Amino acid sequence: MEFVEFENVSLRYAEDGPNAIENVSLSVKEGEFVSVVGPSGCGKSTLMKLISGLKPPSDGYVYVNGRQVGGPLGIVGMAFQAANLLPWRTTLENVMLPMEIVEPYRSTRKAKRAEYEQMARDQLARVGLAGCEDKFPWELSGGMQQRASICRALIHKPRLLMLDEPFGALDAFTREELWCMLRDLWQQQPFTVILVTHDLREAVFLADTVYVMSKRPGRILVRREIDLPRPRDLEVTYTDAFSAHVQVLRESIGRVRES
């Protein structure tokens, strides 16, 4: 069994309502970088909730790390579609939140306070938020909040990182910078990533495998392996092979939208 397994999973938000996602089966290997694309409202965020254990499936089974998901696990780091920073905490305190919950950080956080704080500061600097540590979330722009929330998802070195449109509110340059940051982090010490995005170039540049979902109820329509050699530089986005992948995905999404 792979690291993340979906077996014919469906989810309804209301007891007798329509399915948000329907009959989804997929498997993600440990260390794999997966992207999920699909039209708005097709159930991508729902998929994330199922993997992180925030919602139990209505039908089917979800396995993470060899066990059926019965509730949230500490091995997951999640950046939600909205930044969801706690408004009463400074940016630094927000980033350090997982260390107050997840072991082994939780029990050692008094003793290693300085070290952990430095980790958080380094992480913030990596996404270009140096100097914002003591600001409150409402003093940050939307894109800055998003970046802080990515830091929060990463800080406890999760084995499974889930990012729900994390770069949505960013300009093209910052976005590409953060692509490279994520690529480097992942290359240094591989962990599993599931990235939801609307940006096909982003999906192809970062992922090993891209899944395309149908309109609601969400189903997996296409699974495409991106065989571009690694490590990938931004230059790769100008190659024909890259464009071909993007083109194929674009067509399949076009078909989804027409159907």
Added chain:
Amino acid sequence: MRISSKWAYRLAPWLLTLLVIVVWEAVCRGFDVKPFLFPAPSAVVKTGWELFGPIMEHATHTFMTTLVGFAIAVVVGAVLGMVVGASPITYKALYPMLVGFNSVPKVAFVPVLVVWFGIGTIPAVITAFLISFFPVVVNVATGLATLEPELEDVLRSLGASRLDILFKVGLPRSLPFFFASLKVAITLAFVGSVISETVASNMGIGYLMMGASSSMNMPLVFAGLIVIGAMGVVMYELFALVERRMTRWANRGQHSGL
């Protein structure tokens, strides 16, 4: 905000108070109102000055009584609010009873307290508590019950326990509600203790006013009223200040700099 409008903002309450006093004095003098019916501010001040010692003694007593009742209300209210807000089921179960209890006029309760505890300070403390704990309960419960599921999910996705969620998001989120309720509760606590003192005590401003009115000493009654009002305003402002200090994040963009 410009300097002049900032000053206007600060002075407005004082100016209005002054205006009310002036009009009040003018009405009493202009229509020659009898002091035993409606004393002018000057008469009230005169009596207040002459009886400054006794008034302060009674006021201190009322103040302490109120504070003790209020303190109990804050502790009980916060705990009860947490219980009520902790889950939908306790919310559903406890709310009707609390609302019913709050609808009973607390004056009607004082005779019962007198039978149980006798005349004196204890019924006043309990009345102050009974009348002021409700807003604390409601606010803390509301703060917990209206917690955004998204913020809860942030914690849940990390595998946090219910207790973690309560301490890391539930309680911080409801702090602004809690502090907002304190300023309401403190003014209600004064109402409670004074009510009880007028009916069943031999100390306190309520008792002083009762005695004064039975001997037609209206200026003293009014002096008592004003002292209570002043204590209420001071405590309200104090807790409003505490509220602004403690929950800056919730008041952003408002006149938080004042």
